[in-house]
Every structure is written in structure tokens, then in C-alpha cells.
Amino acid sequence: MTHVDTYASSDQILTVAQMRAAEEALIADGISVDELMQRAGQGAAAWVWRVSGGNAVSVLCGPGNNGGDGYVIAESLRRRGGQVVVIAPMAPATEAAKIARALYQGEVHEGEGDLPRGEVFVDCLFGSGLSRPLEDAHRELVTNLAARHAKAVAVDMPSGIASDSGLLLNEDLPAYTLTLALGAWKFAHFLMPASARMGALRLVPIGVTPVADAAQAIARPEIAAPPADAHKYTRGLLAVVGGAMPGAAILASTAAQGAGAGYVKLFAADKRNCPSDLVVETGPVSDLLSDHRNAAILVGPGLGRDGAARERLAIALADPVPVVLDADALVLLGPRLLAERSAPLIATPHEGELVALERAFACEEGTTRIERAVALARASGMVIVAKGPDTVIAGPEGQLACAPRASAWLSTAGTGDVLAGTIASRLATGLDPFVAACEGVWLHGEAARLAPKPFTASQLAETIQAALAACL
Structure with a gap:
């Protein structure tokens, strides 16, 4: 795993503005809008063909370039011998979309009267640039077509979703079987509530190159086996500070x-x-500071919130090594405790703890999960792992990453303690804190995928080993 600035283009997450700039850069290099549309549409058509199994497909095309992609998809399916019909409630409005419409040789339905039925509905009504709710007629058209087909595929972004925030512009939108990101991932592919409606996610490359300062989608890390001369200390000593509730620390x-x-x-x-x-170690926690071999410290799971807990937290923060803060430690934390710190810190708050940290560090109220995590990282100097159904990781130097949608079975007590331990372990191996956080989040999600369902937190913890083995 590498720093955000050197991530491959297939891992980057772009805002609407960044995506437009990336496409403009390709056009400036001599690639026409028509060629980009052909790349996107034909790449998406290959996925639609697999999903449809050659059965009837209905493609809803809007007036913009997303609609143009739909015409390319429809023509590609038609040439493969597929059964396809285009639903076009509006005429193409862009030059590229007009050309794509002229090249389509199949059936066109204007969206009035009886709508077609089939195996797959393909939504190309509006793309990632949409910023306003769908009109009632368009919303009803999308909803009705989804209901008339066994499967639904969204091209780039389901209609009615805000790409940069993941917010639903309309509340009663259908769920999709598959969403195909065109050129690059968008934030809504990872953020709730939008991501819950998108089904499986696949990326259709169109030649977009890496964008400076782009966010990243957390991918499977590449983890090497220990060198031949390794021993337990060279691999990293992690000290875990327990407290009033020992089970969480275990x-x-x-x-x-x-x-x-x-x-x-x-x-x-x-x-x-x-x-x-x-x-x-059952002796005084102050002994923690006397061991110069500490590579990282984890404090917070089961810590408690009394005077003894505050003392343990202060002792942990006094050790000049990287520290992971979780659970009760986040509630007790404040700027004064960090005044003398220079070593890296990682905080792993859930929503309630995130709010408490925002108050403690006087963060301005953000409107999106991304904005909130970025603001807290800058204000506190910590790497922030804002955990939940849509985990976001933000670094104090502007790094930003989003985790793939993980198993909903993680919504059980104790799984946050497992995440904290996983991240702290990766940190103890000597990784950069932001990279350690990303790798820990990925391993946590992979363990949830591998563990039997439903699983307990202890079963999840025991499956972390198998998740790491998958990366070797």
C-alpha cells in the first residue's frame, strides 16, 4: 500500500469537478468526446451483457452525455445480438449524445404508454453531475422501469443521487443490482445512504490518469512475510492498555x-x-514507559472514564511512540492532553465519539462525513478513522480514503475493539499511520467477509489472521 498521491488511477475517488477536469485533460491530449463516450459505453455494455445473459434489456437515456453513454450501450448490445430497447423521454441535448443517438439502430420508446419489461433495466437518465431532485415524472419513470425488470444497473451514478456527498436527492429511489463507475470512483459509491442502494460496484476505465490530491478507495494491501532474520521485536511490540472492562482489551x-x-x-x-x-503485564501501567522497545500503543477499549482511566490515558500519551486511541479514550481526550505530543496518533471514533471529538477540538460543523473527518484531522493533528457503514479515513496532511462497503454483520458489539487492535498492530509493524489505518480497515472488512454469519466479535478477531493471509 502506498501514499495517497501515488495511488493507481483505478483506486482514486474524484469529485464531479475533478472528473470533469480529468476528462478535459484527455480531450486536450487529443481524445475526442465521442471516443470517450465509446470507451465508457462499450465498457459498460460488456458488464450489462454479462448481467442480462442475452435477455431483454431496457436502457433509459437522458439528454446529456450520460444518456449518450446509454445509446452506445444499447447499440453495443444490439450488435451482440441482444434484445434491447431505448427509452428516451427527452431528445439528446449535447453534440456527443446526438451523435451516439444517430449511431443507434434499434428501437426507441419515448417513455409514454406501456413501458417495456425485461431482464435488465439500465439507468442512464442523469449522471454524476446531478445536483437537484428528479422531477416527479422522471422519478416515476425510473421507479416503474426498475419494477418491470428483474435487475437494475446504474451507469456511473443512479439517478437522484448527489455524487460528491452520497445524499439521496429523492427518498423513494429503487435499489440497483450493479453500479458501473465511469472513469473513476465517485464519493457516493462509498458513502451512505447512497452506497446502500448501488449493489455491486465495478469500475469502467476510460483512460483517466492519476489526479493530484485525489482521495483513494482502500484496496487489498500487499503485505510481505517477515524477513528471514526477523524476531518478535523487529516485527513490532504493541502495548495494549486495559482498564475497567477487560473483555474489550482482550x-x-x-x-x-x-x-x-x-x-x-x-x-x-x-x-x-x-x-x-x-x-x-499486571504491574503498574507506568512500566509501559520504561520499555524502549514499544513500537506502538493502543489505549481505549474497556478503559473506563474514571480517574484511573484518565491516568492510564495520560501515561500512554506520554510514551513518544505512535498511539491508537479508541472508545473511552476518545471521550476523555482533549487538546491539553496532546499539547506535548509529537509522535503520530490515530483515532477511531464511531458517530457519537466523532461528535464528542468535534466539540473537544472546536471543529466547525461539517455537512458531509468527508468534510467532518477532514476538519477533525486538521484540527487535532490525528489520523481520523470515522468508522461505520461508510468508513472514512482522513489524515492531518490532507490524505483521504474511503473504505468499500463492508458486511452489515459488523453491526454487533465489540467489532470496533477488533478494528482498533487491527489498526494498532499494523502501526506497530512500522507503517506510516495513514497507511496502517487503511490496511487495518481493509483487514477488518475482509475478516467480516470470511467469518461465519452471524459472527461474534471474538470470532471476527480470530478471523483477522485469515484476512492477513489473503494479502501475502
């Missing part, structure tokens, strides 16, 4: 053992319920 430690660190040591009141292969 969960985090178990996950950390499977995520790559060579040595995980839990500072706890006693050894009850701890796995036999987990080293538990």
Missing part, C-alpha cells in the same frame, strides 16, 4: 496478534479470561 489484543505485530502485550489488572498465548 478482543483488541486477539485481533492484534493476527494482524502482523510480532509481540502483543496487554497491561491489565489480572490475567483472568486471557488467552494463554497473550502476554499480560
Whole structure:
């Protein structure tokens, strides 16, 4: 895994403005709008053909270039021998869309009267540039066509969704089987509530090159096996600070053992319920500072919020090594505790903890999840892992990443502790904090995919090892 600025073009996430600039750059290099439309439409048609199995397809085309893509899709399917009809409630309005319409040799339905039925409905009404709700007639057309087909495919973006924020511009939109991103991922492909309606996600490349300062989609990391001369300390010693509720710290430690660190040591009141292969230190937490071999520290899971918890947090933050903060530590955290810190910090808040941190660090109220995570990272100097159904990672230097939609079975108690332990383990191996956060989030999501359903937090923690093995 590499820094956001050197990510491949297939991993980048672009705003509407960035995507337009990227297309303009391709045009400036001599690629016509018509050629870009052919690349997008034919690439999307290949996916639609696979989904349809050669059965009847209905393509809804709008007046803009997204509609032009639809005409290209329809003509490509027709030439393959597929059954296809275009529904066009509006005439093409752009030059490229007009050319694509002229090249389509199949049936056109104007959207009035009886609508066609079939296997696949393809939504090319409006693309990623839409910023206003659909008109009632257009919303009803989309909804009715989706209901008349077994499957629905959105091209670039389902109609009625705001690309940059993931907000629903209309509330009663259909769910899609597949969404095909054209040229680059958009934020709505990863953000709730939009992403929940998009089904499977696939990228159709059109030649867009890497864009400076683009956000990234978290991809499977490449993790190397330890070198031949490795030992437990060279692979990283992670110290986990326990507290009033020992179970959470044990969960985090178990996950950390499977995520790559060579040595995980839990500072706890006693050894009850701890796995036999987990080293538990029952002495004073102040002993944590005397071990110069610490590579990273995790504090927060099961910490508590009393005076003893505050003292443990302060001791952890006094160690000049990278620290991951989770759970109770985030509620106790404030700018004063970080005044003397210079080593990296990663915070892993859920929504309630995110609000508490925004108040503690006097962040201006953001309107989107992206804006909120970025603002908090800048104000606090921490890498922020805003976890949830749409996890966002923001770094203090402007790095930004979004996680693929993970299993809904993660909505169970204790899975956040597993995530914190996984990220802390990756951090202890010596990775850059932002990269460690991205890798930890990916491993967490992959473990959820691999674990039996429904799973407990302890089952998830034990599956982290298998998720890492998939990256070797």
C-alpha cells in the first residue's frame, strides 16, 4: 500500500469537478468526446451483457452525455445480438449524445404508454453531475422501469443521487443490482445512504490518469512475510492498555496478534479470561514507559472514564511512540492532553465519539462525513478513522480514503475493539499511520467477509489472521 498521491488511477475517488477536469485533460491530449463516450459505453455494455445473459434489456437515456453513454450501450448490445430497447423521454441535448443517438439502430420508446419489461433495466437518465431532485415524472419513470425488470444497473451514478456527498436527492429511489463507475470512483459509491442502494460496484476505465490530491478507495494491501532474520521485536511490540472492562482489551489484543505485530502485550489488572498465548503485564501501567522497545500503543477499549482511566490515558500519551486511541479514550481526550505530543496518533471514533471529538477540538460543523473527518484531522493533528457503514479515513496532511462497503454483520458489539487492535498492530509493524489505518480497515472488512454469519466479535478477531493471509 502506498501514499495517497501515488495511488493507481483505478483506486482514486474524484469529485464531479475533478472528473470533469480529468476528462478535459484527455480531450486536450487529443481524445475526442465521442471516443470517450465509446470507451465508457462499450465498457459498460460488456458488464450489462454479462448481467442480462442475452435477455431483454431496457436502457433509459437522458439528454446529456450520460444518456449518450446509454445509446452506445444499447447499440453495443444490439450488435451482440441482444434484445434491447431505448427509452428516451427527452431528445439528446449535447453534440456527443446526438451523435451516439444517430449511431443507434434499434428501437426507441419515448417513455409514454406501456413501458417495456425485461431482464435488465439500465439507468442512464442523469449522471454524476446531478445536483437537484428528479422531477416527479422522471422519478416515476425510473421507479416503474426498475419494477418491470428483474435487475437494475446504474451507469456511473443512479439517478437522484448527489455524487460528491452520497445524499439521496429523492427518498423513494429503487435499489440497483450493479453500479458501473465511469472513469473513476465517485464519493457516493462509498458513502451512505447512497452506497446502500448501488449493489455491486465495478469500475469502467476510460483512460483517466492519476489526479493530484485525489482521495483513494482502500484496496487489498500487499503485505510481505517477515524477513528471514526477523524476531518478535523487529516485527513490532504493541502495548495494549486495559482498564475497567477487560473483555474489550482482550478482543483488541486477539485481533492484534493476527494482524502482523510480532509481540502483543496487554497491561491489565489480572490475567483472568486471557488467552494463554497473550502476554499480560499486571504491574503498574507506568512500566509501559520504561520499555524502549514499544513500537506502538493502543489505549481505549474497556478503559473506563474514571480517574484511573484518565491516568492510564495520560501515561500512554506520554510514551513518544505512535498511539491508537479508541472508545473511552476518545471521550476523555482533549487538546491539553496532546499539547506535548509529537509522535503520530490515530483515532477511531464511531458517530457519537466523532461528535464528542468535534466539540473537544472546536471543529466547525461539517455537512458531509468527508468534510467532518477532514476538519477533525486538521484540527487535532490525528489520523481520523470515522468508522461505520461508510468508513472514512482522513489524515492531518490532507490524505483521504474511503473504505468499500463492508458486511452489515459488523453491526454487533465489540467489532470496533477488533478494528482498533487491527489498526494498532499494523502501526506497530512500522507503517506510516495513514497507511496502517487503511490496511487495518481493509483487514477488518475482509475478516467480516470470511467469518461465519452471524459472527461474534471474538470470532471476527480470530478471523483477522485469515484476512492477513489473503494479502501475502
